[in-house]
Amino acid sequence: MSEYWCELVQTRTGIERDVVLSIEDGRIESVTPDRPVPPGASVLPGLTLPGLANAHSHAFHRALRGRTQTGTGTFWTWRDQMYQAAGRLDPDSYLALARAVYAEMALAGITSVGEFHYLHHGPDGTPYRDPNAMGYALIEAARQAGIRITLLDTCYLHGGLTADGYRPLEGVQRRFGDGGSDAWYQRWSALRGDENTRIGAAVHSVRAFAAKDDYATWAARTAGVPVHVHLSEQPAENAACVAHHGLTPTGLLDAHGFWSAHATAVHATHLTDADIAALARAGAGVCFCPTTERDLADGIGPAGELARAGVPLSLGSDSQAVIDLFEEARAVELDERLRTGQRGHFTSAALLAYATATGHRALGWADAGRIEPGALADLTTIGLDSVRLAGTVPRLATEAAVFAATASDVTHVMVGGRTIVRDGVHQLVDAVPQALTAAVHGLFG
Incomplete structure (x- = not known):
């Protein structure tokens, strides 16, 4: 002792x-x-x-810090720059980068990270000899840096959504895809955790996973583990989903039984009242990443409405524009002040809980925080x-x-x-x- x-x-x-x-x-x-x-x-x-919980991370985005801060544009122009970085990594270089990024997180007080991982294969989509080589590089990086990791291995099957339907994976996106939901499950089910590692799962977004890919079967296969999804980060995503499916992204996922108490919606910036009610009804959580959402001009999410509905909130560094969970925590309150013109929406204890207890719970570490x-x-x-x-x-x-x-x-x-x-x-x-x-x-x- x-x-x-x-x-x-x-x-x-x-x-x-x-x-x-x-x-x-x-x-x-x-x-x-x-x-x-x-x-x-x-x-x-x-x-x-x-210990602080970083509930949403893309470790490789750390390489973009400073490089994407010039000029004008939107989320979509930033994404083009992000794809350039995504195309350059292999298991060895990803291990080196992620090890350093997770060490930076440790220095910032972060003891657990949720890594939303979709760089699965080689740049042209060819699997590595071990199809999970990139995921295991991230697990090893966290071990070497001394922090816990929940690997949110991501199913990414399509290259985008328009009113007319889904586009195929193109360019560097080919390394994200497994060819289908069954192939993703076969690869994902071979992953193994340990005392330092939880294996979770993710759907990248409604732009990358279609109703025909069978949300219900995917949800049944991943029942009981942490499940995350990028949700309504951009109005264009909502518009395309409504135009094609007649439902918001939240509504589409709700109709297919995706939401549960193990599920976390990341960003959730542009939600309707019905969306918030659906998340609350299912016991699902929301992870805000305010520094990224500001950096990419995404908007300010409805933190107050979500909290009042009983939706648990957590925090993430996402694009690594800054790795500082104190900044993410206070941003929830300060952004809400900007959105509403009033002060005092969240207590300091609640904001700290978002950075600790509810974040760990969203990552499957309920005995931490x-x-x-x-x-x-x-x-x-x-x-x-x-x-x-x-x-x-x-x-x-x-x-x-x-x-x-x-x-x-x-x-x-x-x-x-x-x-x-x-x-x-x-x-x-x-x-x-x-x-x-x-x-x-x-x-x-």
């Missing part, structure tokens, strides 16, 4: 002071506040939080002595963290009781900035 003395700890009931955490076999054994430092205990000054006996010992500590957080009042530490902290304030990160970040330095990956530079430059030359 190991002991840690924490200056402040965020629990379900609020901020506790002078807390001794006992950890054994990767789980929290006890949480005891108002204690002096025990002999031999490790001291964690600052605010200790449950809280600091209490029996929970996984996945913890993130932020210092309170930076220029951003200096002067923090202990009883308002949650508010200060959510509305002022950044990834740079993370000092200590633990996953399963193992320290992977100490004093702001990654303990498993040397020189993370240099590793990122090498991986990105290796991709683009």
Whole structure:
């Protein structure tokens, strides 16, 4: 058993002071506040939080940071640049890039990532000798970086949707496809997780999976695992779906029995009242990625309406324009203020829960995201002595963290009781900035 003395700890009931955490076999054994430092205990000054959950990531998008920030355009012009990066990766280069990206996430306090993975095959669509080589590269990258991963292996069968129907996969899209839903299932069912890895599943979007591909069978085959889908990110997607199917994307998926308590809709930016009701009725969640949604000019999603309907919210970094779950959390509230002209829609505790407990639950790690006996010992500590957080009042530490902290304030990160970040330095990956530079430059030359 190991002991840690924490200056402040965020629990379900609020901020506790002078807390001794006992950890054994990767789980929290006890949480005891108002204690002096025990002999031999490790001291964690600052605010200790449950580890953060990044519920939606495309690791390879990290290579685009800065490259897609010039000029004008829309989501669709950004996608053309993204496809260029997608066409350059192989299992070795993806391992190097993802390892560095996941190390960056660890430095930002993230202990679990949901990797929405669809770069399955070679650039021309030819499978690798191991058809899951790219997925296993991501699993290995997370292992080397010390964080947990839920591999959301994605079914991507069509190249787009118009009022006239579905387009075939073209160009680099060919590496995303398996030829059909049955072939995807055959490949997906061969994937294996471990104590660090959950195997989930995803439908890329209603643009890439058609009713004829049989949503009901797909949902039955993936029952019980985390299931995600890009949903209503762009008005053009909604318009094409309504024109072709006579239903919104949410309505189409609802009609085919896709939604469940294991399902998470990613983005969900442009929803109708009926869409929100359908998600709530099924117990499905929504993952917002505000920095990406702003960066791509997607719009501001209906966070307030979803929360009031009882839809659980989680957060993701998506395109890696920024990897900072504190920024994503406060953006939910701040964007809602912009959308409504009013302040105070979400408490700091609720916003923090979106970055922790509900995010882990959306990824199949229901025993993470809280600091209490029996929970996984996945913890993130932020210092309170930076220029951003200096002067923090202990009883308002949650508010200060959510509305002022950044990834740079993370000092200590633990996953399963193992320290992977100490004093702001990654303990498993040397020189993370240099590793990122090498991986990105290796991709683009």
